Amino acid sequence: MSVFSTFIKKLEAPTTDMMITASQRVGSHIQRVTLTLPQGQMKEFSIGSYIQPMVGGVVPRAYSIAETDNRSCTIIVSFSGGGVGGRFFRDARVGDxxxxxxxxxxxxxxxSTGRPKIFMATGTGVAPFVRMVPEAMNEHRSTVLVLGVPHREDIPYASYFYDVAKKNGSIFAFVPVLSAPDAAWEGERGYVTDIWQGREKMLLQSDVYICGVPPMVAGAEEFLKHIGMDPSHTFIQKFG
Ligand SMILES: Cc1cc2nc3c(=O)[nH]c(=O)nc-3n(C[C@H](O)[C@H](O)[C@H](O)COP(=O)(O)OP(=O)(O)OC[C@H]3O[C@@H](n4cnc5c(N)ncnc54)[C@H](O)[C@@H]3O)c2cc1C
Structure with missing residues (x-):
């Protein structure tokens, strides 16, 4: 089925009206928004799924689900690009x-793949990993989450992931990588692919999940191809 047919098929699907019940700024350019179903309704928002809110009246934008309790779902939206979807959620109010x-x-x-997990994201691309990391912990899989953002205050779910790392230190590492760090930052610097130089073997032995904007995904894919990664162990969600 062509991309266009898939798009039309999705538009023919029924919509559900959801109310914004929480909205919170994260760092300089991310809005964390909770949408709740009408009273009495439940939906399964499975791990790694996304919704398409109708914003600006014409073309729906896609947003990955970071949290859910089957009555509501929470998304994180970057508005740094100044586009319609980003501005819509930046300005939306509780009750909309x-x-x-x-x-x-x-x-x-x-x-049950028996392989370690490596999750790589930039910014809001971390959304699906909010729920995948606990699944990996439940499976007792060695797991690394590498998250690229410009500044430390822009790390979505920072306290959540540091907490998971504190509780599962022997199998989980949370590695924020800052592209524009302040002088006091003692963690990793650069881009999410930089930290794998010299650690390629670890990638080759793992299931690698990548989520984020197209340039980051393209860079990561190129790097994995260069080191000979088997594509059947690479899982990708591209934000565009
Ligand atoms: C499966 C999937 C999941 C996704 N999940 C997420 C997610 O969880 N979080 C998230 O943030 N995004 C996510 N995205 C991306 C999201 O769907 C939108 O593509 C993104 O929010 C940009 O849409 P927009 O309407 O804000 O920008 P658009 O209006 O589509 O514009 C695109 C770009 O054009 C430029 N532009 C447009 N208007 C202006 C302006 N006035 N000034 C300056 N530049 C401008 C900007 O560079 C902008 O980013 C996902 C995409 C996919 C396909």
């Missing part, structure tokens, strides 16, 4: 109602 297509499910967590 949004028409939602989905959820759509094409970036699942792969259970």
């Amino acid at each position: 109602v949004v028409s939602i297509y989905g959820p759509f499910d094409d970036f699942p967590y792969h259970y």
